[in-house]
Amino acid sequence: MGDTQNERIERMYDVLVVGSANADLTVRVDRRPGAGETVLGTDLVESAGGKGANQAAAAARLGARTALLAKVGDDAFGELLLEGQREAGTELRHVLVETGARTGTAMIVVGPDGDNSIVVSPGANAHLLPEDVEAAREAIAASAVVSLQLEIPPATVRAAAETARDAGTRVVVNPSPAPDRLDPELLAAADPLVVNEHEARHLTQLVDGTPEAWARSLRDQGARSVVVTLGAEGALALEAGAGEAVAVPGVKAEAVDTTGAGDAFTGALAARLAAGASLPEAARFAVRVGAVAVTRPGAQPSYPTLAELPPEPGQFT
Known part of the structure; x- marks a missing residue:
């Protein structure tokens, strides 16, 4: 779905994210509580989040002309989210403020290994x-x-998805939270469908499958192309019509907080695809961006600019 040079010049945005905006309420714990158990955590940290807002912030910080179509409430959390997008450089004319609504909220518990558990209350989303x-x-x-x-x-x-397809705009779909079954029309628009290992297993029902088997299954189900993110192991990209998937190696990083790392990857992937990169090239770039994000606490505050990316390949802590 390449553009001519003239069409690229006339583009209003490189990336338009349509999605959620949540206030992230994060607490760190030495261990996660079991059923019926109470544990002590750190002081609560409030920050801007939500998968849509995160992806927009990630793309904007990397220099892509980025806009966000989302809805927030007319409360303090709504202003927190708007300020986060302003700092990232996102165009805000399409962010809608719902009078009397509560802004979406995500409650995040981060363990000592940097992994997190998240519960989302949609609110204005x-x-x-x-x-x-x-x-x-x-x-x-x-x-x-x-x-x-x-x-x-x-x-x-x-x-x-339908509006973008009709306009000839490329669609990146990150099906998270993963449904039991993807809408066939949404799946058909995905170029690529971006899933992590958990989402890939859930959507393919291939519990013991390989990343390539997941990718092929999802493409067989209707996705034009597929990217499977593999955490510290990198990613795998299967392009439309390609016979073989391309493995993208991970970048060594000392994980502090994985919150929003998948969104950093997807935002970076979208930004690089908008610049004309192939899917494997975009995935290689996105792996580097996601690796930087896990070395810093929080979601949007952890996202790097181009100047903060290490040379490829690189190691950092």
């Missing part, structure tokens, strides 16, 4: 509707890539 997508039709058509996730209503995600 549940009020981002297909008519909001229709109102942004021109912006979608004027974007190189539209990035989607599943923390907003399914009908809204489907409307965004």
Whole structure:
């Protein structure tokens, strides 16, 4: 779905993210509590998050012309999210403020290994509707890539995918939280579908499968192309029509907090695809970005600029 040089010049945005915006409420613990158990944690940290807002911030910090279509409440958390996007350099004209609504909230528990457990309360995200997508039709058509996730209503995600497809805009789909079954039209629009190991297993039902088997299964189900993220092991990219998948090696990093690392990867992937990179090239770049993000606490505050990326290959702590 390449653009001509003239079309690239006329683009309004490199990346338009349609998705969620949440206030992240994070506490670190020495160990996660069991059922019915109480443990002590650190002081609560409030920061900007949400899969949509995270991906937009990641792309914008890397220099991509980025906009976010999302909905927040008219509360303090809503302003926190707007300020986070301003700092990243995201265009905010498509962020809608719902009067009287509570901004979406994510409650995050981070263990000593940096891994996290997250519970999301949708709040205003549940009020981002297909008519909001229709109102942004021109912006979608004027974007190189539209990035989607599943923390907003399914009908809204489907409307965004259909609008982008009709306009010839490339669609990146990160199906998280993973549903029991992906909408066939959304799957058909995905170029690529970006999944982690847990999501890949869930969506393919190949519990003991390999990353390449997951990727092939998802492409056979209808995705145009697939990227499987593998944490510290890197990623695997299967392009449309390609006979073999390309393994992308990981970058060594000392994980402090993995919150939002997948969003850093997806935002970076979308930004590099918008710049004309092949899928394996974009995945290699995104692995580096995600590796930097895990070395810092939080989601959006951990995302690097281009100047903060180490040379490839590189090691950092």
